[in-house]
Amino acid sequence: MTGIGVGYHSVDSLLSMSQSAAAASPPPTLNLTIETLEATLHPKYAAAMAVVSMLGKEWMYRATYEVGELSNSTVLKANAYHHR
Secondary structure (H helix, E strand, O other), X not given: OHHHHHHHHHHHHHHHHHHHHHHHOOXXXXXXXXXXXXXXXXXXXXXXXXXXXXXXXXXXXXXXXXXXXHHOOHHHHHHXXXXX
């Protein structure tokens, strides 16, 4: 439950930052500055990396738990929950 709350808060924060950055940025021109790109792209990349991280941790959980099942190891199964 805590992970869901943290995830919701993170996504909400990133979306609000993205919206405020989009509202504060000047109209698009051909000579974009680094500051403009960072303000508009950074929250999107952060959200994408958060999703990639969550998928990777879920994959590690499933792989570790499966090995624990195959080897009948309660230690490995318990350790799998560490990845969630």
